[in-house]
Amino acid sequence: MSSLLPVADALERVLAAARPDRPVFELPLIDALGYVLAEPVLATFDVPLDDNSAMDGYALRSEDAARPLPISQRIAAGSTGRPLAAGSAARIFTGAPVPAGADAVVMQENCSERDGMVEVSGEVRPGQNIRPRGQDIATGEQVLPGGRRLRPQDLGLLASVGLARVRVYQPLRVAVLSTGDELVEPGSTGLLSGQLYNSNRYTLAGLLRGLGLEFIDRGIIADDPEATAAALQQAANDCDCVITSGGVSVGEEDHVKAQVQRLGKLDLWKLAIKPGKPLAFGSIGDTPFIGLPGNPTSVFVTFCLVARPFLLKLQGAGETELHPLQLTARADFTVARAGTRQDYLRVSLVVQEGQVVARAFPNQSSGVLSSVSHANALAVVPVGATIAPGDPVQVIPLDALFW
């Protein structure tokens, strides 16, 4: 009955069309945040390199622990000791290699030292307070897979295996065209009746840069077939992907659809998604094209759900990077009437009595962009579902999508 395309089907189609072939280049690890790793990184040595002490204290043989022991050496971080003489203990500090022969470290709080002797209290188990060689990463083990978007902690991890430079994919150059004669750039003169500021350009700049992609600003395109065609062709020539906002509905001022069809090929979908609905997907020459709706709230939602995974895949990101994290929360709202489109409510996740609760922004109209700014998650209301307060709902935290 419904000709609306489910979100999951749209996603499947765009992902099938994404053919990653990014050039690879090398850059200093310190500058690699947000880039996509072009190849797996394998460890060439054990991390840590030595069995080492997890505590400031004394290294000894556990079988010797019951009696006072002479302190036969001192091993600070950065130095190596000698093999531990039987019946003695080594003064040792956090991170220092445990000397051969010792099988335990007793933390200094459980030791008393006097006249070159140490006495320990409490039980001493073999292996205690020793971080074994290779416990983090063993030689030959994969440290990170190719296709990994490098997070801050990944930079540290790669440094820990000795890398100073990494091979990554060149970020996609993504052209953004904002269509609409009603649009005015902020910072220019005030608005006249019928005009509004071009907010999509800013949202999309943030979304793309948040993904580590290059935002190529092509400004406002007039609602005119020739201007639209010229701007689309130019963007397709210069960039790796073209994104438009607006102009893909069915009105006669919507020129994007017709011009992409003329210049390349296009699928136009009515997505079963709210906010959202019209979404165009195709190519101009070899350059992929995504036509987002004009409505600013719809731009945000359709970008996150459909364009984001597509762009990440095109960028060379691995499968595990593509799909947003979904969690279960308790609804703090009611959906009384089942819808025909999957609804993405703008919600705030808050913790109430130990439970994560999704509180809906009061005005869920697709014309209310503040709903997106105030939200920290989208709550997914499937087609045909009704929801009562307390019901479990799937939520997509927004901050996990961009960093």
Ligand code: AMP
């Ligand atoms: P359209 O799909 O071109 O008919 O646009 C749908 C709605 O989104 C209209 O109300 C437009 O004014 C609005 N809109 C389109 N582009 C933008 C933009 N770049 N910034 C803010 N609102 C926009």
Ligand code: MG
């Ligand atoms: Mg328009």
